[in-house]
Amino acid sequence: MNMLTEAGVEQQLADQGNTPAIKMRGKGVTVHYGDKQALFGVDLDVPEKQVTALIGPSGCGKSTFLRCLNRMNDTIPICRVGGDITLDGEDIYDPKIDVVELRARVGMVFQKPNPFPKSIYENIAYGPRIHGLTKNKAELDAVVESSLRKAALWDEVKDRLQEPGTGLSGGQQQRLCIARAIAVSPEVILMDEPCSALDPIATAKVEELIDELRQNYTIVIVTHSMQQAARVSQRTAMFHLGYLVEEGATDKMFTNPDDKRTQDYITGRFG
Amino acid sequence: MNMLTEAGVEQQLADQGNTPAIKMRGKGVTVHYGDKQALFGVDLDVPEKQVTALIGPSGCGKSTFLRCLNRMNDTIPICRVGGDITLDGEDIYDPKIDVVELRARVGMVFQKPNPFPKSIYENIAYGPRIHGLTKNKAELDAVVESSLRKAALWDEVKDRLQEPGTGLSGGQQQRLCIARAIAVSPEVILMDEPCSALDPIATAKVEELIDELRQNYTIVIVTHSMQQAARVSQRTAMFHLGYLVEEGATDKMFTNPDDKRTQDYITGRFG
């Protein structure tokens, strides 16, 4: 799938330069919801096997950008996406591209937990099943268990795997959705505020998980917690009113941002 | 409506003792979801015109308790509530009680934002309308505006009041639900993680709002952020596995908790 397109070459060059390869790249991404423009020409690279955090005030377009990365916006009829977004150098909005494969490779945890009205077990097993990732029941059981464990939910639900996922508490549902997403082992995981409903301990566990996943996966996370962004991400991008204000290594962003707005936002002096 | 029940007398006594009056009181509250018990005899007083924070790990029963306070659990068929809960000394589970009135007096912001599939304006205006809080359109407009302003959403949506509330970003929806709840001016406001999807600035604004509301209203808030609990609440209750672990003045809870578990949880050394 890695074709030697221009982007591909560029990526290889990047590889040589010892900086991490670029897994996904957005160039001049614009999004309209009907008449309302939600993103204005966002250029953002997502480096491979790193965690990229998207921060910014509520309504600035973080989720919108995130949903562009695996074309979830396709499901909103009034939504139109412009610009280029590539995955491994390939344009994901190319008509030739296969969105199903794309979404299998670029998984997503949604902002509002949306468990299926099925049992907890079925919620997790769904992805591996449709992708045919496991050969038998035992393997599937193992995947379900390890996914739930990683999402720090196993202990709470191990005795009630057959109960409906919708009967869980808010935070449990959120973790269920995280477990569901990682069960299919995507290359890129998009997480929209994965810890918003979680208590500090669960949050810590999810952050640990993110750190662990980073070894093999590329991760993009939306968060409102500066601390969290600082803790888990290597790169941070700051959005404001639909514009990408600034983007760079997390250390730098949090210590010495270029943009005044970033600084204000991070220090909580915004608005 | 204040009948001189035993509880009422008690409350008056409490008033004399210069401690704040008890607005709501739970005694031995138990909740079962089907066979599963979610709350085990919780005793908790909610003092009037103060902010009470409920903290605890995910799935410990915070939402469940909160939902008992305005009988939202009635809507879950498998849910059974035991024990006594009083509002102004009156048992709210008394068959004589009018749940509608109860809920008008005890408003709620849900954990998952659930705007009506109507326009933003209608979302806010609905409550005042059914409670007859405004005399004319102008007044209603004013209520809508001030509610949205208080929830720090006005600037973002003032030009699109007629668009559907479901087309807002996650954080915007959450603020919309806050605005919707305060538009009916309930005596008690229950907020289930009202800031989970909000950025720090919006969070600060909501916290400000809570602080402001405290002048006139009683507030119960569920939060996962210790900082937030410390910042906004006067009293804190710590839940764990369906038990109320400890309850007391926030200052004390955060500096010198009685229970080991509280201490561990607050300092993030839990689990």
Place this chain on the structure above:
Amino acid sequence: MVSYLVLLLLVLGVAAYFVGRSRAVASVGGEVSRLHSLPGQHGLFLAMIAAGPALLAVLIWRIATPGIEDSIVQSRFAAELAEFGVPQLQAFLRDARAIAFGGIVSFPDETKEAAAVVFRSLHQTSIWLITAVALILAAGGSFFGYSRIAPAYRARHVVERVVKWFLILCSMIAILTTIGIVLSLIFESILFFSEIPIFNFLFGLHWSPQSAFTGAGGDAGDVNTEIFGAVPLLAGTLLITFIAMLIAAPVGLMAAIYLSDYATQRVRAVAKPVLEILAGIPTVVYGFFAALTVAPFFRGVGESIGLDVASESALAAGVVMGIMIIPFVSSLSDDVINAVPQSLRDGSAGLGATRSETIRRVVLPAALPGIVSALLLAVSRAVGETMIVVMAAGLAANLTFNPLEAVTTVTVQIVTLLVGDQEFDSAKTRAAFALGLLLFVITLALNVIALRVVQKYREQYD
């Protein structure tokens, strides 16, 4: 006159609504929020209590007076009417009324003229009476309601209780209908079973109530109890319904899925109502279609591959019936499928599921109860259909599960027996009632099972 009264009461109701509202508002000095209930609810309450009882009284009057008037006139003219039979009496009253209040007088005479005078005066009196009663009720209700309006008065409760009782009443109609149906079937059925042993009826394998009335079969008492076996009919019903569902369920369901998840909005907006026309085409048309187009077609196909297809076959009737009930499945399912929240579809799509996987594994299970309802409704319709079966599958009660043969259904037999030329008090006609009852019991049992199943597999989303 009375229509003016009704109009007056309606006006009063509307007025009461506004009065109640403003009174409620006034009672709190404009501070509406201090009211327990909305001003509108107070208004509604006052309107209901002011106009409701009076209107009810008028309604009762309207239903009751003609009878009362008639009996008064009858007793007044008892002497003249002594000789009259029922129809003459009725004609007398009809004509007298016609003379009194206008209308075609068929057989005028003097007594009738006299009676008309009585009618007129009676009517006048009764109008005055009801007017007085209605006004008293209205006034009383108004005062009572008006006095109740106070900030703390729970007008909403009253209004909502009325609403709720209305709702309960409406759902009770289903029970009443059921009782009515059972009652209208049971008496004749009992008579039937007194002639035909119930065992023979339930388990008999032979249905052929041939022996006719003219000379054949001897006396009425001499009934052959072996010819009323319901099993072939049930088998036929099952067969045809099964074939129909074999068409309607997949086609309907797939159509619903296509319309709700694949088709563009415009296609859906057109296709759905168009398909719904299928449900409204009169069954005679389907009958002709089945008998003259589909059946010969199947017969031709059958012959070409060496199968012996009867010219009336269960297949033809079933297939056409299936077409007819497609919209029951497609439209109702489409609505429930469409109602599954987008977030669930998003969740599945976000995991890399294809659209069809999302539909099959997430959307359909979530919509299952609704779909089952739709399917049940379609089955019900198929079970109850007659015309297509009569025209395309014939009336011969063969005990067979071969779809290429002629069969008949319970419903068809009920209709044929009821509209036939044989005398009504014969076992043959009564068999129709027994069949109706049997079908009722069987579908009841099936529905109980279906309810259990649905309750078990219900997935509550959100």
Place this chain on the structure above:
Amino acid sequence: MTDTTLSTGPASPDSLHTGDAAKARLRARYAAEARFKWLGAGAVALAGFFLLLLLSTIVTKALPAFHQNYVALEVDLSADKIDPADPGAANFLGLVHDGMAGEFPQVSGRQERRLLRGLVSTGAGVMLREAIEADPTMLGGTRRIAVPLDDFADLYLKGLLAKSGPSCRIAGVTVSGAGDEVAVGFPDDAILAMARGAGAVDGEDGGLRLTSGSQSLLLEIAGGTLKITELSTGEAGGAIGKATVLEPLASASDMPDDAMLRTIETAEANRKITDREIVWLDRLAGAGKIENRWNTLFFFTGASREPELAGIWGAVVGSALTMVVTLALSFPIGVAAAIYLEEFATKNRLTNLIEVNINNLAAVPSIVFGLLGLAVFLNWFSLPRSAPLVGGMVLALMTLPTIIIAARAALRAVPPSIREAALGIGASKVQTVFHHVLPLAMPGIMTGTIIGMAQALGETAPLLMIGMVAFIVDIPGGFTDAATVLPVQIFMWADFPEPAFQQKTSAAILILLGFLVIMNAIAVVLRKRFERRW
């Protein structure tokens, strides 16, 4: 944490979703996807195809019924025929028949006169009377009045009864003799071949005989028409034969002339119209006295046993009245019952019982509802027979389960979070339901209503028991007047022996469908407005 996750392993997540195995799986999944989609499209197309098939056959059959042929006659309305003092007493049909006779003064025999009279509709007299009642100034003098033709005459003129064959000109035909039978002579014997082609049989005398089983050969000559009955070879290569006079020649004497020979391919025995009638009708048509009018009679009159007079309006009104009652009862009651069961009732034995009951009612054969209506509404409440009020009530009972079931499914599909939202800000249960849940469930409820009403509109069986399967001429004026409904009318017409009713049947079906479409269109528009996804 035991990391047994995936043996394929997070070590190489790339291969998991982009490797060959994954590609193969994906291809299979896409094939399934495509199949699924095409199945869906196919299902819609199939259903659409069936509909089209049904509609097209109905429409082609129905078209002739939308026009009706009238004949314009000179009718004498002078005072000696109609007494101006009492116009009602006159024999109007007789006047029309006189007018018809006036067109064909030469027709004399009793049998023939009867045949001629039969060409105009028997309803012509009533129509004339009504016209005069509406406009008495018509009286006193001869008027040109158009009256409808009889059904067979009408069918013939529409080309549905007899097939005309080719016609050709023949020169030098001689006619001799007088009376009903004449002799004809032809200059050459080509006519013999034609006769043979027309199915003539060999007579005993070696000639050809044209019987009622063969095509008709008609000879138009000298302003009259002859029907050839016998032919044989004549002298000098010509042919001679005998012919029946269908229409007398203008000049009775022996005169050679150019003649038109026309054939009517359908043998007289195989059609419901005689040669004589055909000739008369063609004559009238040739004289421009036949008017093909838009069939207002069909649209705006009540039922009749005469096909040319039968109209659909009575049934349309009856259906409308019945549907009004049905809708007014079943919609609110159905929705209310559904709301109660789905939103208010606690789930217990009673509600389960009600639920099972409702589902079961849907399966009750519709005629049983008729029995119920007979027992309850007619016998118990003594409501009138054949009344739309009762019909509407019975159909409402029949429709209720459909609406309730659909409404419940729709209500159930509304996410609970919406209810919680409303309840949470202090809306009462009733408010929650009526303000939020019901509007969201409306599309589904509408669908149930559309389907239920469609079913009710097409139903006949339950009406049988309550007297609405009936022949009713008068247009109903209210809910308690005797009335019938469209499907009954269709059913009855489909069962009448007269062939002309077959077109009427199809036309009536179209009317019913039009009725249905109008009824649904309103509901569909409403439904669209409520539709949204959340």
Place this chain on the structure above:
Amino acid sequence: AARDQIQIVGSSTVFPFTTAVAEKLGQSGAFKTPVVESTGTGGGMKLFCAGVGEGTPDFTNASRAIKDTELASCKEAGVTPVQIKVGFDGIVLANSKAGTAVELTKEQIFKALAKNVEVDGKVVANPYMTWADVDSALPADKIEVLGPPPTSGTRDAFVELVMEEACQEAVEAANEKACTEIREDGAYVEAGENDNLIVQKLEANPKAFGIFGFSFLDQNADKLQGATVEGVEPTFENIASGDYGVSRSLFIYAKKEHVGVIPGMEEFIAEYTSEAAWGPDGYLADKGLIPLPEAARATQAEEAKALKGMGS
């Protein structure tokens, strides 16, 4: 109060004729057009005999004479029916003109359609599959006859007039009951009461025969041909003269108690029994009703006019 519009119920066979009369009465302008329902003879009798008064019909059509039990229940409810025999309905066996014309005897029909027949002195289930099996002179086509169901009066008349008669000659040993039974192995197709459908099915399948009333043959004379029975062709004249043996009488019953109560009843009877209606040239003949012999018409009209009640 009583109605002012005549109500008629009953047989679907008589329905086309009674409706024509009703329409005529309505056209006269003096009365509302009577409401004529098609309920079947049995259902009609049930309604008719339910009692007197506005809720009950004034006339009922019948494709057979009232039965004793029905008359008894009429009496019990205080109803005196006035019987008027209005004409005959020939029952014909016909096929498409595209098929072969056949001449049948009653015995052949019996052999073709009976459930049990006598073969070599033994009563066995009907073994004949083709017409040629019945009689070698007949075509070698599969026997397929579309006819009315057992609930129909037409079927009863057919059974009585053809099957039983032939049976008594053919099967001496057989009990009476066997004579009335029609085969159920698919050769006889019970086809509902929509005769137009039968006509169309016959058109589509020239090898099939149909059994139905004469009026359908009459109106579809261009498509169908009637089989001769015992050498007699089913024509209007033959049925009227009684030469064609398979015909039955049609009746209407008037409710004597309602005469003089419901307007128009006498006029309706008068119209029905007028020569212009039921005479050989009347409009009912056009509709396919076979008139009674002249003398019978006279006595029937006489009795009807006098309202001669039954059993009184």
